Amino acid sequence: MRGILGARTSIAPAGRQSDRASLIDRLEAHLERERDQLPLWLPVALGLGIATWFGLADRNGWIAFILGMAGLAVAGFAFGRRLRLGRSIGIFAIVAALGCALIWARAEYRATDTLDRPVVSRFTAEIVSVEHLPARESVRLMMRNPGDPELPEQFRVNLAEDMVTDAVAVGAWVTLDARLMPPPGATVPGGYDFAQRAWFERIGATGRAWGEVEIVRSAAGDSWRGWLEERRATLAAHVADRVGGREGAIAATLATGDRGRIAEEDAEAMRRSGLAHLLAISGLHVTAVIGVALLLTLKLLALSPKLALNAPLILIAAGAGALAGLAYTLFTGAEVPTVRACIAAMLVLIGVALGRDAITLRLVATGALVVLLFWPETLVGPSFQLSFAAVTAIIALHEHPRTKKLLSRRDEPWTAKMGRFTLGLLLTGLVVEIALMPIALFHFNKAGLYGALANIVAIPLTSFVIIPLEALALFLDIFGLGAPVWWLVGQTLGLLLDIAHGVSTTPSAVALLPAMPMAAYALMIVGGLWLCLWKSGWRVWGLAPILAGAIWALVTPPADILVTGDGRHMAIRESDGTLALLRPRAGDYVRDMFNETSGVEDVAGALDDLPTAWCNADSCRATLWRGGRQWRIFATRSRYYLPYPDLVRECAAADIVISDRRMPEGCTPRWLLADRTMLRETGGLAISLSPPGVKTVLEPGDDRPWRRRQ
Template sequence: MAGERAATAVRSLPARVAGRLPTPSLALGDLRKAFIGAVAQEAGQRRLFPWLAVAFGAGILIELTATDGQPMLAAPLLAAGCAMAATFALRARPVALALMLGLATAFLGFAAAAYRVASVASPVLARTMIAPLTGLVEALDEREQGARLIVKVIAFGTLEEGGRPTRVRVSYRKAQAIKPGHRISAVARLLPPPEAARPGGYDFARDAWFRGIGAVGSLTGRIDVIAPDGPLPWGLRLAAAIDDARNALTRRITDATGGQGGAVAAALVTGKRGLISPQTNDVLRAAGIYHVVSISGLHMVLAAGVVFWLVRALLALVPVLALTWPIKKIAAGAAMAGVTAYCAFSGWDIAAERSWIMTLVMLGAILVDRPALSMRNLALAAMIALAREPEALLGPSFQMSFGAVAGLIACAPLLNGRVLAGERRSWLGRSLSFLATAVIGTLATTLVAQIATAPFSTYHFQTVQPFGLVGNALTLPLVSLVVMPSAVIGILAYPFALDQPVWWLMGQAVRGMLAISTWIAGFGQANVVVPAYGPWALALLAAALLFATLLVSRLRWLALLPAFGGLALAAVPTRYDVFIDRGGAGAAIRGADGRLAVLGKPPNFVLEQWLKADGDGRRADQVGAGDGARCDRLGCTIRMKDGRWLALAKDKRALFEDCARVAILVTHRDAPPGCAAGLILDRKFFAQHGAAMIRLEAAGPVLVTVRKPGPPPPWRPPPAVKRPAAKPETPVPDQPSGFAAYGSPAAEDTVASGADAPVEPLQ
């Protein structure tokens, strides 16, 4: 009997356990309820609005990177209007309503980018030219030797108005009495703005085009200042007057302080960084505080904070005003005016302008009795900044500044609070609490900002500063308590000619900052170079940052998925074995030791970009041709890691011999007809495709290039030679020589666009 009951119990155990376990339908229902509850929590805390900024940026990204040609502006505007009209029918369905609003915002971002591209369109110089240049000096940046000018072109050689650049950036080495607003005439050597040194690298041509610069170069010989034909436009007169005042104040600060301390102090006030030496820049980067030199969010916030505090403190000294006037709002209005004047005086640089918009939004929130520091305000500032300059989305300045602020806002509840507060009420206890809170707060905010900006800084610059936390913790108190208050007081005292002592004090603080930076730069591995990783890794890491900062419910844990995926992709970046200059002047080839060796004479900047992309921390002057290279006055040959030969031919007499024996031929000349080299990269190739990289694989070489197939973007003049459109990255089928003959379909299939990586902004 008992055995039968036991057997029955055992047989019924699966059914009873199954009855206690949730069925798949119940589990899905619970998951749905949890998701709806999380979304309701996000909506209750007003965290859905920031995602509109994400949608706006997504529309911009699609227009700038995925479109082939110039879209019609009416198309995205019409689509946005239709999506907005559909929201009226979806008011009873919150999820569908939110998705439709996001779609409409994405179309508006697409339209903003399309309008920006159309509005800044201007001619780009198609080839290198040496000819007389006549133009108006719009801006001047002094250097240790000479200066660099932005010139609005009136005439250049025989080029007609529709074919000559609107603006050019030129430099000269000799001292000349030139000021902004002068009309000058000189012989200029101009060339098209250089494109990226490697696929996915820094595209100067794109950033220059959005600034209206259609050529770069230098002035040779004498520069004549000639009388203008008539009065200058008021906008140019105002811009020239502001730039001239900036240069005058820069000289006054450097004269009062002297040395590199004066150069850095002047850059902090006026934004003119031309007098800072490369060595000082390297020291600041190694210490992780180079962001202090660029007029951006830190400067705008500190300047606004100093003005806000001064005005509010002065008004609070008068009891009648303190009791009857809204002194906090008055101080916020004064800070808005002050930060606007500071942004205008610093030259309205792109990074400064974005920070100015963000600061105005934060101060405007005070005027309408809203929290100044909120994710909603940050999203509004991002959309305003992107509406003005959609191209900024692709650059590190925008990504790092808004990423850092988003991280700080998200972590603000964890960073608030005082240390050692509550029990000790004596002056010593309060002093210790204030000091400990300031130190811990500085370290915590620096750590959060570094984590939030790390994906963008490593992607764009391939460098990591392990001691950046120490550098920021030691130098930011000097910047916050001495440098920036001195800058504000110095500017106020400048019209009265009472500013020299203030600049001297500021210079001493800057010297202390440089001393700390030099000490940190002396540490081993203060500047670590990491290999360049692809855009998909950056996209996943950026998505992880968005999930972690914009969400407040349990949905925030979703950030772990893209974070792990992005880190996995970044840990195994694609490594290329051959880097080739955009004009065939030089190449870098991986040797048997696994390191790059250089052939020819690529520019130092280009070679350093290649080294960083490969995770190599050597300087350009530390890289040689390697043991396996054979060079003479006609060119060089080197054995690659797969045993085949690559030739860099500088003279046409070497072409016939190299064509008969090498697998890859690189030359800035035209290859002879019938060249038997497996892969030929000659003048016609570079005119069509630009700089290139090659990855050697068992199936054959894989070639990627800067220029993508199809119509060129507006910032790049059409290539002189037309070739069939290339397909995405594909290995070359094995041929008797080991490579497909250039010009064959197999070789053309290996030409990839290199457009899968975003570009960096003008530095």
């Protein structure tokens, strides 16, 4: 018996070892089939490290991640020296650690000088940039003042449009009066954190000026920045004037990237219809400009038989397209999305010049790697995520064998060709819409549902009609012959706006969702990458995390109570999903922020109107039923102090007390006291009552540099 048992115990480890070997062999076989896809995961690894730095709050977490990735890399190389699996894990871990270290170093290197508290000041500073916002009747100035210790080195100020003269230009030194405030962080959990963006853009304060602008020193005539800004503003005004109306505002945006002229109702219609990407100078516009320049150069040079037979026309045309793309990028402000698109376009042109198939996922991976190395902070912004997700989804779709077979060119009647082309546009638009929806819902809490259909018309209309017509009209304006073409531009832009407004007003045109859990979003992103970047059958495993993340996001209820970080504003979610505000006179910014975070569009009401609430000028008391029990909320809403006995009695009867002032020690609610003292440590709150829980903007020990200044 002992021998038999001994034999069995000796066989069992061998069986487990055989199973492990079989699993490793299967993984090795998969990786061998996917070896051409492995480099695509380098920017993913770099992005993982960057995202982890943003996700963790303190340096202990960052150090632990870097050391953990280093240990994983050592283990991968040590135990898999002869295996592709081990080497792949090792390289992935090293790049992830480098990504975390890179963004950490960049955040500390920025060292943005940030204002500590609001100030009202008269100051003298140099104008760094001028952005006209005609739709808001204002002008935005970026100012630099390295010598005043009371002010940050660089800050942003808005002025009324009638305060600005031609002398207010880049490079000029001006004196003005303004109220400056520190860059605002997220007001409630899940809200937009401008302080993070301001840190990386070196914006130390924001504010508004009044009175007259005194010119201390005029702009230097030889400043290339000033000359470029002036030419850009002149061109935008020229285009807007030639087209006129709301169409002129869109035309100026397409020509120069200046979106300040677009009316808010048109901008909102473009967002709701899924066409907002047409207003951002990015890949679509850069590609159109480069394509027009390349095609014109190639056709003009081909008119000469000698050049056509002896000169490398493709190489020359690619060079002309590259110059046009670089010039357009600089002229439209060289914003990060435009620079990113220009880099990708340059890589495509290099591939064209070398006679290679340039439109591949390797191109996208290379572009993402370059952008993340130079601007790692862009990873967490919607612009980076939307643009790279769209391009990745398009290429993955068209590289699939079934799609190639369905959409490949063939000898058939022109009606069938048009049908196949339309089907390709529809499939592409649908895939892009699905890929972008989680990103739009995470960042904006809304996404257009009919964007795929709208883009079938809008993208070809913009790329092949509107942008070439604008270029032709500008060229003809040199000879005074551009008027008929400008009329055509206006008509086509009117059609584009009609599409946007028609789609945006369609019932159920927009999907709304309250603030999404970060983990649910991460699951969908990981699943989408797995689905797009692999080619073999195991790519379908990516559907599991996508589905899990989507279900998680959909079943996550909105918060029952939202409180801003200063304690002045509170919103209570009613049983029908609408919001009731503590201060009915809250501005549009506060209302929009509460609505977006809660995933609703209905106009928020007043807490005074709730049948279960009682309010006076100084305070409100409300009762909610959640989770099978009654919750009583008490909140102050004036600067006048309440009688101490009455205040203590109200606190004792309440489950939750909200106040923008420091409450006395005798105020002891049954569950939560969120007064000025607590909110200074936590920031804004999202309170759930079923089950009870509180999410905060600020985390204990948060060591991210823009948070250390708050």
